[in-house]
Amino acid sequence: MGALLWVLVPGVASAGEEYVVQKGDTLGGIAQKFAVTARAIQNHNDLASPDRIVVGQTLRIPPGPDAPLKYVVQPGDTLEAIARKHGFSTRELVTYNELNNPDSLRVGQVILVPGTPTVRRAGLPAALARELDRTRVRRGWTHIVIHHSGTARGNVKDMDRYHRDHRRMENGLGYHFVIGNGNGMRDGEIAMGPRWPRQLDGGHLASAAQNKYSIGICLVGNFDESPPTPRQIESLRALIQYLQRRCNIRTGHVTTHTRINIRPTACPGRHFPTDAFLRSL
Numbered sequence: 296m297g298a299l300l301w302v303l304v305p306g307v308a309s310a311g312e313e314y315v316v317q318k319g320d321t322l323g324g325i326a327q328k329f330a331v332t333a334r335a336i337q338n339h340n341d342l343a344s345p346d347r348i349v350v351g352q353t354l355r356i357p358p359g360p361d362a363p364l365k366y367v368v369q370p371g372d373t374l375e376a377i378a379r380k381h382g383f384s385t386r387e388l389v390t391y392n393e394l395n396n397p398d399s400l401r402v403g404q405v406i407l408v409p410g411t412p413t414v415r416r417a418g419l420p421a422a423l424a425r426e427l428d429r430t431r432v433r434r435g436w437t438h439i440v441i442h443h444s445g446t447a448r449g450n451v452k453d454m455d456r457y458h459r460d461h462r463r464m465e466n467g468l469g470y471h472f473v474i475g476n477g478n479g480m481r482d483g484e485i486a487m488g489p490r491w492p493r494q495l496d497g498g499h500l501a502s503a504a505q506n507k508y509s510i511g512i513c514l515v516g517n518f519d520e521s522p523p524t525p526r527q528i529e530s531l532r533a534l535i536q537y538l539q540r541r542c543n544i545r546t547g548h549v550t551t552h553t554r555i556n557i558r559p560t561a562c563p564g565r566h567f568p569t570d571a572f573l574r575s576l
């Protein structure tokens with residue numbers, strides 16, 4: 296759970312919040328900041344045109360779909376139970392609510408629960424997050440497995456073709472996601488393979504049984520020679536945290552190819568910082 300997760304939260308609007316237009320602001324930019332749509336702000340303020348906002352103008356921000364939920368504490372509630380019920384950790388709720396004394400909740404006290412989509416998406420590019428959100432996730436994904444490509448460069452298209460033509464995999468690319476290293480794809484760029492939108496089993500492990508429940512993520516690079524880039528690690532963490540929430544996968548089930556495979560493999564290479572990375576989730 297990194298600090299990254301909370302980047303968007305302070306901007307989440309609550310009803311009645313106001314914003315004074317600054318130099319360089321666009322309605323789209325303001326909307327993004329508050330996790331609402333530009334049209335919602337336009338309607339809420341009776342703006343004739345989204346282009347016509349002026350510096351110093353006060354805009355009322357409508358509550359967005361990602362606005363926090365107000366949970367009223369019931370007799371017998373614990374913060375841990377409230378957190379669990381909404382898919383958060385106790386620590387996340389303590390931080391979010393700035394609670395000094397999380398052990399003594401009062402009945403009737405209001406606990407703010409972050410709007411989950413906003414939190415889930417933090418750290419992922421908006422377009423990718425939207426695409427991920429659109430996918431109807433099937434049940435049964437219980438593990439996430441990290442790989443490297445073992446090549447200095449790579450991109451989804453070439454890897455997909457290779458898996459189809461040379462490895463005779465009819466569903467193409469065996470991984471569900473690929474993260475670029477600046478050679479063939481942008482550094483840290485996350486690409487979705489064709490299997491994820493169709494929710495197909497992976498083709499990244501030697502065991503068909505494991506491929507049924509394991510989401511495969513491949514980082515481009517040969518980590519036997521050099522470590523992944525910081526951006527790759529950042530993207531990997533954001534993607535994994537999203538998938539963990541979305542598919543309810545526990546951190547103990549995030550692993551590497553070498554640790555789970557039934558046949559010996561060195562993947563994802565000796566320079567992949569397995570222990571440090573898994574601890575950072």
Ligand SMILES: [Zn+2]
Pocket residue numbers: 441442443552562563
């Ligand atoms: Zn591998």
